Amino acid sequence: MLWECPQTTGDILLTTVRRSLAYSIADSYVALPLQLIGTMIISRLLTPQEAGVFAVAAVFAAFASTFRDFGVAEYLIQETELGPEHIRAAFTVNIAVSWVMGLLLFVGSPFAAEFYRDPGVGEVMRVQAVNFLLIPFGAVTMAYFRRQLDFRPIFLAGLLTNLTTFTVSTLGALNGLSYMSLAWSSLAGVVVTVATSLWFRPPGFPRWPGLRGVGRVVQFGKFASGIYVFGQLGKGAPEMIIGRAEDMAAVAMFSRASGLVELFNRTVLRAVTPVCLPYFAKSNRETGSLISGYLTSVSYLTAIGWTFLGFVGIAAYSAVRIFYGPQWTESAPLAQVLCVVGAVELVHYLAKEALVAVGEIKRSNLLQIGIQTSRIAGLLAVVPFGLVGACWGLLGASVFGLFLSQSFLSRALGLHARDVLRSCLPSLCVALFSTAPLACWAVVERIAEDNFVRFAVVGGGIVPVLWLLALRAARHPLWSEILELSGKVAGVLRSRGN
Known part of the structure; x- marks a missing residue:
């Protein structure tokens, strides 16, 4: 089938994994200095109250992101024989779920702000909702790169994204944007990630969504997404519970x-x-x-x-x-x-x-x-x-x-x-x-x-x-x-x- 890797020996597989790990580790270690420096700067520019506002809003966005993923990446990675119709169907499901989650995040922002007694939570959530409109246009391509154990495009996308988020968040905080500097930096990072994935998209890779095979993606995703939804719920539970209790x-x-x-x-x-x-x-x-x-x-x-x-x-x-x-x-x-x-x-x-x-x-x-x-x-x-x-x-x-x-x-x-x-x-x-x-x-x-x-x-x-x-x-x-x-x-x- 189109885009399917030929069968390899165990040695070739191990070599491919090591090369992928090298790119993936490079992605983390190149980004680490920027992230640490950014954290050091932001921690000194924002008060605990301001940092807490973004932390609570980020939990809602992260929780919505797990629904937005809907197991699409995992579906593409584990599919035995991957063809164009599988990719188009995954693209369709990813767009539908992501846009619904973005809408819910936007509509729910006033209620979250009222629940936590801070309007800033709602302000951050509304900016983060825009991310969900853009993400599907890069998510499917990135999942394909992961399936192929081709981490070079992912490394370059991560590098450019981290440079962008570091620059936007630091300049925003220095200019008094408070917690909104972090919200705008996340949006800028998504724009860069999507643009990079489109640049490296393989020739002949499907550009448009399709309906054939959508049911299979949904059948897989309704179980796979639950894995990450519950995982994110548990991960974000401390901030959500502490934010309300204290x-x-x-x-x-x-x-x-x-x-x-x-x-x-x-x-x-x-x-x-x-x-x-x-x-x-x-x-x-x-x-x-x-x-x-x-x-x-x-x-x-x-x-x-x-x-x-x-x-x-x-x-x-x-x-x-x-x-x-x-x-x-x-x-x-x-x-x-x-x-x-x-x-x-x-x-x-x-x-x-x-x-x-x-x-x-x-x-x-x-x-x-x-x-x-x-x-x-x-x-x-x-x-x-x-x-x-x-x-x-x-x-x-x-x-x-x-x-x-x-x-x-x-x-x-x-x-x-x-x-x-x-x-x-x-x-x-x-x-x-x-x-x-x-x-x-x-x-x-x-x-x-x-x-x-x-x-x-x-x-x-x-x-x-x-x-x-x-x-x-x-x-x-x-x-x-x-x-x-x-x-x-x-x-x-x-x-x-x-």
């Missing part, structure tokens, strides 16, 4: 604390996750199993993530003080608890991608319902105890979600808990070895205003070195990947030198 400043404090954990999402998960679903799906199509690939992914993610989150949790005060400024130091204790939450969730972070890849849409949907219901229940049970209580509620929910995910994966894939534990144990040893000296230092010398910079700089230099030594000593599978990558980089440098 105030916008409290929302902003929680948002800044979760932002430190989000650093790992930006540096690693955001690079890895887009590759995992197409990799799992292609591996399942070609080899009939994805357990080995899933366990390898878990091993890699926990080796990186547990060390990163351990460092951030220990140095939370330093991180908050450096990135956000002195007005946000109350968020440091929250960040420490949320780092533990992130570490627990990391074990089966890719569970929904694995279930979708093998066609277990209903089961993945039920898993998300269970996880996010427990997350909301945990929040509601402890939010009367304040922000710290809310974080502990999330920790309890994450432990429940870990056991629930393992149960679902065991039934769907035959994945045994002992195999997951065996994959994670070396990562745990690596993380403990890498962060233990920093933890001892923090106990002996409490992090405060007079030493937070020194602690961050010295700790940030020690932990990566210990991490590499631990990977080698533990013979972690990630170490062989690092050696291979470094060998290729050295070979490129030598060839250029000659």
Whole structure:
């Protein structure tokens, strides 16, 4: 069929995945400095109240976005034989759902503003509604690139988009636009993303929507979208509940604390996750199993993530003080608890991608319902105890979600808990070895205003070195990947030198 990749060997598939990961990781790491600098500037220009307004409005937009996606990207990625009619049908569904969500976001903005007793929430939502009119014209093409494991256009689109959002948000905040600077920057970023996707659209790629096959897309999407709708509902629940129970400043404090954990999402998960679903799906199509690939992914993610989150949790005060400024130091204790939450969730972070890849849409949907219901229940049970209580509620929910995910994966894939534990144990040893000296230092010398910079700089230099030594000593599978990558980089440098 048109646009379908020929069957490949396992070695070629692995090479393609590594190339895709390289582009995806480059996308995250090139964007990271802009995002960090932008966060540092915005955190010092906006008050907690102003930042909280945008955080609450962003939750509504993100929730609408999960409906807007309607599983279209996942449908295109997992479709066994992809033809023009499939793409046209996906385009039709994406336009219809996205425009309806944009309309609902616009119409619902006054009610949200009244519910949260702040007109700014409605103002931001109305600008964000415009995004939904534009997004479908780039979303289908980007999904096709992901299916083909062609991440070069996605990398370039991300680079241009991050440059645009950084420029617009910073200039807007400097000129007194307050939280609206963030709203206008998101709109500008969508415009750039859509324009880039259209520029790289393959020759002969369908340009117009079509009705043939729409029913199949809807049938898939009604289950697949539920996975991400419930996921986003649970993700946005803290801001929505805290914003109503307390105030916008409290929302902003929680948002800044979760932002430190989000650093790992930006540096690693955001690079890895887009590759995992197409990799799992292609591996399942070609080899009939994805357990080995899933366990390898878990091993890699926990080796990186547990060390990163351990460092951030220990140095939370330093991180908050450096990135956000002195007005946000109350968020440091929250960040420490949320780092533990992130570490627990990391074990089966890719569970929904694995279930979708093998066609277990209903089961993945039920898993998300269970996880996010427990997350909301945990929040509601402890939010009367304040922000710290809310974080502990999330920790309890994450432990429940870990056991629930393992149960679902065991039934769907035959994945045994002992195999997951065996994959994670070396990562745990690596993380403990890498962060233990920093933890001892923090106990002996409490992090405060007079030493937070020194602690961050010295700790940030020690932990990566210990991490590499631990990977080698533990013979972690990630170490062989690092050696291979470094060998290729050295070979490129030598060839250029000659």
